[in-house]
Amino acid sequence: MTSKGRGDEPDEDPGPLSIFACEEDGPGDGADDGEQGGGEGADGADGGADAGAPAPARQRRRRRGRRLLLWTLAVLLVLCGGAFGGLLWITNHYASSVERIPNAFPTVPASEQPPAVPHTGQTFLLVGLDARSDRPTTGKDAEAPAWRAGAQRSDTMMLMHISADRKSVSLVSIPRDTWVPVPGHGKAKINAAYSWGGPALTIQTVQDLTRIKIDHIAVIDWNGFRALTDAVGGVDITIPRTIEAKGDAREWLAGTHHMDGAEALLYVRERHGLPNGDLDRTKRQQNFLRALMVRTMSSGTLSSPSKLTGLLGTIGDVASVDDRLSNTDLYDLAWSLRDVRPDDVHFMNAPFGGFDTIDGQAVVLMDEGAAGVLWNAMRTDRMDAYLAEHRTSTDTLGQDVD
Template sequence: MRRTTMAGLLAVPLSIAGLYWLMLHGFLKTSAILLVVAVLGMLFAAVWEWRHGHRKWASLLLAGAVLTSGTVGFYGWNLNQKLDNIPRIKPPAAIDEGTRPPEEKETKALNILLMGADNPDQKADKPTIAELLSDGQWDVGAYRSDTIMVVHIPANRKSAYVVSIPRDSYVPIFDEAGATQGKNKINAAFSEYGPFGTLRTVEKLTGLRMNHLAVIDYEGFRDLTTAIGGVDVYVPETVYDSYQDQTWEKGWNHLEGNLALKYVRQRHGLINGDFDRVARQQNFLRAVMEKVLDDGTIGNPVKFTKTLEAITSHLTVDEDFSNGEIRGLALSLNGLDAKKVKFVTLPLDHYETVEGVGSVNIIDAARAKELWKAVREDRINRYLDKYPDDELGDQQDVS
C-alpha cells in the first residue's frame, strides 16, 4: 500500500495540472467533479493508512486533502467577497407606482437593463452612483448614459439577446414613479431621473418587465480589457475622431486600457453617428465575450479573478440582485457559446431635428413593436430572418 500511497501522492500535482487543463478548456463541471473525487479518494486512503498503522502516509494524504479543499474554498470565498463589494442601490418607494409590465411568472427568462454611466465633467470628483442614491435622491445631471441595453436571457440559458437603444432615440421620458415627463432623447432619463427613471422609461418603451438593472461606469470598460489582456477589433476604413483626437487605422486594432475607452465612446467621424457608436459598443462587448468565454478566462483562476475584480469595481446593481442570484446566473450560463449571443439595435425610421432637443432618432414604431414581442416570446431569430440588417454585422463590417 505504501507504493500505492507514494504513487497517489505523486499523482496529486499531475492531477492538479490535469484539472487546470480541463478548466482552461471549459470543462468546469468535469473539473469540479474530479476535484471532489480526488479529495474523497485522499481521505479514504488516509483512513486506510491510519488503520494499518501508517501514520506518516495518513498524515500526508490528509494534509493533501485539507490543502486542496482549503485552496478551493479560499478561491470561492475570494470570488464571493468580490461580489459582496458590488454596491447595491435600493429602489425608491415609488418604483411600483403606476403601471408596470407584468412579471414573467411562468418562465425563468430574465431581462436585465444594462447602462453605461459617464461623468460629463471628467475633472470633477463626484460621489459614485450608489453614494448619490444612498439618501434616495438623484443629483440631476451628475451622470449621463450613452449606453442603454436590454439583455434578455431565455429560460433555457442556451442563448442571450442584447438589444441596444441608441441614446438619441426620441421617446416619452418617465421618472422613477412612472410619471410622464414629456419627450426627449432617451439618455435624458438617466441624466434627469437616474437609473430607476431609465428603468421605468425602458419598461414603458418596450413593454418588458426589467428584473434587474446594472450600471457600469466607462472606466470599467478600460479596466476590463486590461484584465483580459485586451481584445482585437477590425476597423474597415481609416477614420479620425476629432473630438478625442484619435485616428483609427484600417485593419485590426488591439484595444486595451484607455484605447478601449476611446473606441466605445467614438461618435464623431462615423458616418452613422449614434448608430455606429452603438455598433462599436456591441462589437467591443462581442470581442470581450469571445475572449472571456472561448479563451479560457473563466477556467483560469488568476485571470478570472482579475476579470471579476475589474467588473465588480465599476459595477452597481439593484438591491434585489443578490450574490446567490448572480452566482446562479453565471453557473447557468456556463458553456454558453459567444456565437449564441445576438446583438440587435432598435430600428430607425428617420432622423429629425426637434426644437429645444436637437437632432434625434425617430424609432420605427411598428418594427420596434415586433422586436420587443420577439424578445418577450424568445423568437428573435425569426425577427432577424425578417430584418437581418437590425443585427450587428460581422467583425470586419463594423465601422
C-alpha cells in the first residue's frame, strides 16, 4: 500500500473540510481570508515592523505567520467541532492514503441479495487479517493486496451497525470457526470465504447468513494496530483473574495492564489459554477495541494537532475499504459520529449454539433462532431495544473479559 500525503506541510490547502468544522461560517472562510484577503493586512503590519528588513526576511516572517495561523485554526476547529470535528480539518491529507478495494461486492443479481431498508442506518462488515503487510513486525508500509486467492483466511469478522440517528454503534463478532453455508462451496468455517473468494464472497456469505444488506466493507490488519496503539500512548486493559500459561500461551496476571502495541497484539491473538477458545478471543478483540477507543477519546489525541497527525498517519496502514466509500463519505461519517462516546458503542458475539466436530474440524455453531432475532433488530435499526432486552446475555461484552 502506498502512503499519500504524509509528508505534506500543514499549511497545504485543507480543501472543503473546514466548512464542516463549525456550524456557522468562519474557520473555513477565515483560513481563506488569512491566506488571500488577509494577506494585504499582514503585509501592512510587516511594513511597520520590518520597514528596514530585507525583502527575504519579511517573506520568511510571513510564511511563519501563516503556518502559525493555520495551526491555530486547527486547534480552533477541534474545539469547535468536538471529538470527531478535529478529524475533519486534517482528514483530507490522509483519506486518500486509505487503500480502496475494487470489486468488493458480489455480482449476483440484486434479486438474490437482501434489499436495502431505507432510513435504517448503515452496516459495515469488518474483516480482520492476522497479517496483510509485507513487513508484519511493524505494521507499516503494507504493500500486499488485501486479498490473494487461497493466501489468507480472515482472522476476525464483525458486523458494525451505525444507527440512523448516529447516536449509537453496535458491533457483533462472528467467530471465525462458525459453521455456515458458503455460496458455491457447501458448508465450511466462515473464515474460508475470504480465502476462496475475497471480500465479494465474504460479503455474499454474510448477507446470505443474516439477510442484512452490507453497505461497506473494511479489511483491517491486526499488525497495524500495534502502531495505532503506540500512537495513542498504549491502552489500559483489565484482566479480572490470573490466566495460567498453557502451551505457547503466556501467563496473564489479574489486574490492569498498560499495554503497548506489541503486548496488545499478543493479547488479541491469544486463544489457547482461554476457557472458551475462539469465543473468548473475539471478546478480547472487542475489549481491546473498546480500550483503544476510550484511550483515543480521553488522551487528548483528538485535540492535539501533533498527536492527531501521528494517529491519522497510521490509519492507512491499518485498514482498506471498498471503493464505493469516497473521501467525502469518510468526512460525512466522521462528522455525523461526532457526539458518539464509548458508552454509546456496544459489543457482542453472535448467539452461541455450541461446539462440534464436523469432517474432523472443530467448529462453532450459531444459535440460529436467537441469531435471527438479532439480525432482524440490526436490519430494522432496533439495536438499542434489542440490547436493552438482552443486556444480561453472555453474548454481550461485559466489563470482565478473560
